[in-house]
Amino acid sequence: MIDLQRIRTDKKAVVDSLHKRGLPDAEARIEAICKLDREKRATQSELNTLAATLNKLSNQIGHLLRSEVETTILEAKKKAINDLKERIKALKQQSKTHTSSLLEQLYALPNLPHQSVPIGKHADDNLIIYETPLNPSSGQLAHWDLIKKYDLIDFELGNKITGAGFPVYKGKGAKLQRALVNFFLDQAEKAGYTEIQPPILVNQQSAYATGQLPDKEGQMYHIPLANLYLIPTAEVSITNIYRDTIVATTALPIKHAGYTPCFRREAGSWGADVRGLNRLHQFDKVELVQICHPDDSYAHLERMLAYVQGLVEQLALPYRVLKLCQGDLGFCAAMTYDIEVYAAGQNKWLEVSSISNFETFQSNRLSLRYKDQNKKSCLLHTLNGSGLALPRILASLLEYHQRPDGIAIPKVLRPYTGFHIID
RNA sequence: GGAGGGUUGGCAGAGUGGUUUAAUGCAACGGUCUUGAAAACCGUCGUGCUUUUAAAGGUACCGAGGGUUCGAAUCCCUCACCCUCCUCCA
Incomplete structure (x- = not known):
């Protein structure tokens, strides 16, 4: 606000x-x-x-x-x-x-873009600020074929139990996902983020405070019996920890990481472009949240970006970084970097992280403040970024690391998976 | 799900209709004293909105929302949450 x-x-x-x-x-x-x-x-x-x-x-x-x-x-x-x-x-x-x-x-008003945000109306106008050079390749399978070939995920079972967009991970597929979650959480801890396990249902007030309501009414799953919403991202629960608080400046920046399932109705965006793991109603994500002093929030945003880039690099995946233009910016964000990984089998970039500075947009709704030198209450800045969203990372990893003899597990994950290859 | 008890400032805790302008204690902050610190003593010490250059005022807020009254933290109603016991349960 x-x-x-x-x-x-x-x-x-x-x-x-x-x-x-x-x-x-x-x-x-x-x-x-x-x-x-x-x-x-x-x-x-x-x-x-x-x-x-x-x-x-x-x-x-x-x-x-x-x-x-x-x-x-x-x-x-x-x-x-x-x-x-x-x-x-x-x-x-x-x-x-x-x-x-x-x-x-x-x-009803969206946030004001930061002055450095590129001018533009559509996703085409986003600024590519980094892109891994790609080697030409062909004959790569898309992840939905690999998933079937190695029996990693069962979409049909998900259809049976719940409906479309709720996959069932099995065997090495489940274990690989768990390995990624643990890897992301451990990395976050090393980078100074305190781990949080928040509720995945939130009340209406929380959904308003981080900006999901009223803007995205209809995009969240709602449980009328209890008047609660399933979170679309851990950002909602974690940021709301600090609703109605005055934070001591000595405690800044506050850094949290949380792993939760995320639930999105994706009303209206379910189309031909969506196959396999590309877009789901339920998915897992490790989310990073920071609460910063207004003076250094952009410095922390850059650091968060660098941190998330480091994750993708450790997984040895080609990726690119976009700076979103004014027209493509999310409702609450003042500035956003998107990280997209390359899906070799689909020859496509998949968004796996969105790293944003909301400035005072959320803190105003949250009433999240600090006291300045004159003891005056001032709004803090909130930041968040995915670190990272699981299914698309999984998709890219399967497609990019596929070999004739199976799928190679990146070195950093091997201690977590216990296996080197999926065959 | 049933019965009972509760929710007051950062914390503890008094306050059952009117000098309450929410007591008091602790914590915090400033000062005196001290070589320094502790102790002691003195002072300051909630939040929002608003008037004002400022100093200083006004107003609202005692879990939330309504009501009664000239006047409500206090009485009444509804709801939320917490605690205890019973019941059920991973």
Whole structure:
């Protein structure tokens, strides 16, 4: 959520920024917010004055009761208060309407892109900032063929038990996935991330605080009986640990890593492009979350990117790094790097990590703050990145490391798998 | 699922309708004293919104939301969460 203070003081810049993001009616929306804000404050001001009068009169009655006075004086004061109360009630109602309406309109606005984010409207406009040179190859099988050949994952069984997009991992397939999870968690620990095992169901408030609601309503699985949502990413549960907190600056940056299953309905994005492990309703992911001081959040973003690149390199997979353009940026992000690994059998790049700085967008909703030198509460910056998402890593690994005699397990994983090859 | 008890500032904890402006203690911060520290003593010490150049005010907040009342932390209703016992359970 964009800081209202920023909209007040820097209206033009906010509007310009939202235009670039592809909001043609940005000006009208910001104007509406400013108007509402002014009305809200005027209402609040009047309400405060009336409440002060009421409090004063009530106190007087209290004092008068202790000294014996004629009831007519008391009745007169009571009547004066009763007249006030009508107006106060109306103002309270009005103030409530203003607040909820203002919040609703603020919730609907995406974050403002960082000034260095490339201009552009579509995924084609994303900036490729690194790409592993590829050797030409042919005859590589796609992972869905390899999975069948070596009996690693059963999609049909998943269909039977649950439905499409819920695969069953078996034997070496299951073990390879577990090895990857452990490898990622151990690496994260070494890099200073404290491990978290969070709940995978969250309440509505949590989903609002990290920005999944109201923007992505319908993309999460919802359990109406308990009014809870299945998390689409561990980011939601882990970041919400810090909802409504003031963090000591000495504790910054806070770094967490968490492994959870993730659940996504993927409504509307289920198409021809989706086969095998490329897009699932349930998948595993190790997520990295950081809470940083605004002054150094971008330095930490770069470090997080370098860390995730290191993971892919250790798995000996070709990859590329994209800096997302303004139009392709996620709703909450101010800047995002995507890491895509190469899937040799499909001749395709698959996104396995999205590394973003949300600046104060989430912390504003979370009310996650620190105290500056003047003891003033200021919003912190939140960052997160996948480190990494499992199925597409698995897909790329199978396709890229396939040999005539089987699939070679990257060296770093062998202590975790206990085998060198899948044959 | 059943019965009972609870939720007050960073923490502990008083407060059952009106000088409560939420006591007190601990912790924290500043100071005096000290070579330095501890102890002792003095002072400061919640959050949001808002008025103001500032100093200083106003207002709201005692789990959440409603209600009663001139006035609610206090009384009533609804909900959430926590604890104890019973029941069930990995």
